[in-house]
Amino acid sequence: MAPQYIASHNLAALLDRLRRYGELHGPVRGDDEVVRFAAIAPGTLPDLSALRTLLPPKKYLLHPQETILNYTAAAGYQMPAEEVRPLILFGVHPCDLAGINYLDRVFLGDAPDPLYAARRSALTLIGISCTPDEFCSCHISPSPLNALTDLSLQSLADGYAISSGSPRGDELLEGVKEILEERDIAVPEDTRRFFGQVAAEPLRQELDATLPDWQTLADACLGCGACSICCPTCYCFDVLEFGGLDGRSAVRLRQWDNCLLKCHAEVAGGMSFQKNRAERFRYRYRHKFRGFGPLQGIPSCVGCGRCRVVCPAGLDLRPLAERLDEGRHEQ
Amino acid sequence: MNNNVPFPAVVSAIRPLTVETSLITLDTDPHHPVAASFLPGQFLELSLPGVGEFPVSYCGFPSVDGSIELCIRHVGHVTTPLQTAAPGDGVGVRGPFGHGFPLSAYSGLDLLLIAGGLGMAPLRSLLLALLKQRGLCGRLTLLYGARETGALLFLDELLEMQKRGVIELQLTVDRPGYCLNGPPDCRVAMLPDLMDQLDVDPGRTCAAICGPPVVYPLLVSGLRLLGLTDNRIHLSLERRMKCGVGRCGHCAVGTRLCCADGPVFSLAELAGTEGAIV
Numbered sequence: 001m002a003p004q005y006i007a008s009h010n011l012a013a014l015l016d017r018l019r020r021y022g023e024l025h026g027p028v029r030g031d032d033e034v035v036r037f038a039a040i041a042p043g044t045l046p047d048l049s050a051l052r053t054l055l056p057p058k059k060y061l062l063h064p065q066e067t068i069l070n071y072t073a074a075a076g077y078q079m080p081a082e083e084v085r086p087l088i089l090f091g092v093h094p095c096d097l098a099g100i101n102y103l104d105r106v107f108l109g110d111a112p113d114p115l116y117a118a119r120r121s122a123l124t125l126i127g128i129s130c131t132p133d134e135f136c137s138c139h140i141s142p143s144p145l146n147a148l149t150d151l152s153l154q155s156l157a158d159g160y161a162i163s164s165g166s167p168r169g170d171e172l173l174e175g176v177k178e179i180l181e182e183r184d185i186a187v188p189e190d191t192r193r194f195f196g197q198v199a200a201e202p203l204r205q206e207l208d209a210t211l212p213d214w215q216t217l218a219d220a221c222l223g224c225g226a227c228s229i230c231c232p233t234c235y236c237f238d239v240l241e242f243g244g245l246d247g248r249s250a251v252r253l254r255q256w257d258n259c260l261l262k263c264h265a266e267v268a269g270g271m272s273f274q275k276n277r278a279e280r281f282r283y284r285y286r287h288k289f290r291g292f293g294p295l296q297g298i299p300s301c302v303g304c305g306r307c308r309v310v311c312p313a314g315l316d317l318r319p320l321a322e323r324l325d326e327g328r329h330e331q
Numbered sequence: 332m333n334n335n336v337p338f339p340a341v342v343s344a345i346r347p348l349t350v351e352t353s354l355i356t357l358d359t360d361p362h363h364p365v366a367a368s369f370l371p372g373q374f375l376e377l378s379l380p381g382v383g384e385f386p387v388s389y390c391g392f393p394s395v396d397g398s399i400e401l402c403i404r405h406v407g408h409v410t411t412p413l414q415t416a417a418p419g420d421g422v423g424v425r426g427p428f429g430h431g432f433p434l435s436a437y438s439g440l441d442l443l444l445i446a447g448g449l450g451m452a453p454l455r456s457l458l459l460a461l462l463k464q465r466g467l468c469g470r471l472t473l474l475y476g477a478r479e480t481g482a483l484l485f486l487d488e489l490l491e492m493q494k495r496g497v498i499e500l501q502l503t504v505d506r507p508g509y510c511l512n513g514p515p516d517c518r519v520a521m522l523p524d525l526m527d528q529l530d531v532d533p534g535r536t537c538a539a540i541c542g543p544p545v546v547y548p549l550l551v552s553g554l555r556l557l558g559l560t561d562n563r564i565h566l567s568l569e570r571r572m573k574c575g576v577g578r579c580g581h582c583a584v585g586t587r588l589c590c591a592d593g594p595v596f597s598l599a600e601l602a603g604t605e606g607a608i609v
Binding site: 069071206238243268283286292 | 335336337339378380381382384406408410421570571574576577579580583586591603605
């Protein structure tokens, strides 16, 4: 079968038809010129030229702050009853898709996180091809994470090749078939090819704490936490509880946290297990490039480049990762 | 089983052990004693509604009736208000989490327990479990140190065990303190000093350690001097375990998660891991 094709002038029609299947979100340029994932208003088009949104799509699956438990004296702790509506994310780049794949591995493991699982099952992902810029590193360090989609769009000169990656995608394709055409076109490879690569043998040796790089990073870091907020695979969360004024109710929240913040490893009494910033950089490094617990050996950096773009001090763990990775071959 | 939602539990007793430490007994549903079915060394997340949740190791013996003993030092923002808890107060429990001490590996061997300060809590649980199956292992020796005599936990119980001859007990305090009636034979020395005159057979001895991070390097080098191999030394690590299920990202030790892979690790597992033994 020849590839399915959709002409650029039919994009608005495609979006309108997709709205039948759920709320439609995608990269939208705001009045402040910031591109962020947001609702695509009917009659408007998403900004498909932007290479990266300010925040990755993880914000839909793990809200920056969310209630995980409600407490009342009568009923005890209970999960919040959240109405999850179908959501379609349009125009997601392969790095962000791989980011979601990583979060799936963390939150949908043996005992799935109920909030995450509910939102994830209501989520339809429509990917789009992209061209890496100087901040991207997907093409430099291929990732074992999978850039999975329900539908994928690949940019061509005057339209897109469109293909399904799941039964859900098949259903969507069927629903929009009147604006698709079959064309005998050559579909170029896209950036998805940098994902789903065979994972390298995990590095067993500990990080060399005597490398001067750690202190260099630590000295320049302002401790603002922006790198984690914008990272598609940073999922650390803090847990907070607030008692109600009636004295008989409470809410428990989780909110995004950052391992470079001093409070991250502090315990009662003020003792900390990551006393200085260089140690905290190694903690971050281990999480990003070596993986914790069951995900040991799976680097979680998907190369989206957001942390490099937003860091006010221009810091970047990547060059160090590439250097330490070279050490792998010398083992 | 849903480990995300705390089960209701009720404080059935609270007994002050020292000025800042209490033994709290909780009752959970006897028909569903999940949180009370644990291995010594595992931990529980205890919720005080409206205040928060914290990880705490089990201190008693696994029960079939759903009761749980916890030894709590009132120093944090949740544990401090817990000091004024009264029987009948409602709390929440999630657990058990993590890996405990490898009881089966102790079979037929002598066991050296070393506790520092509040580290006595999980080791009491281990001790009670070992005494329950007295035939399981050989000699049971406990080295226990605290800041001062008034801070020694479960002293009556331990002296009683010593009197009955079921454990060999050595006590030490960092400073004599103001308590005039200290226990007999209690030394004034740092905990690792107790190993100086210790008589163990390294070929048939395992060690289980729990104490403040600061004593671990000295204890470990002491045990190695005695001839114990790293895979026979187990230590319980403390980290900030917020979720207990390996997701919040707060408790990594190297690339292992203290909540899921620990909190009890063998020293061999931790070889070369930065920050594991502070």
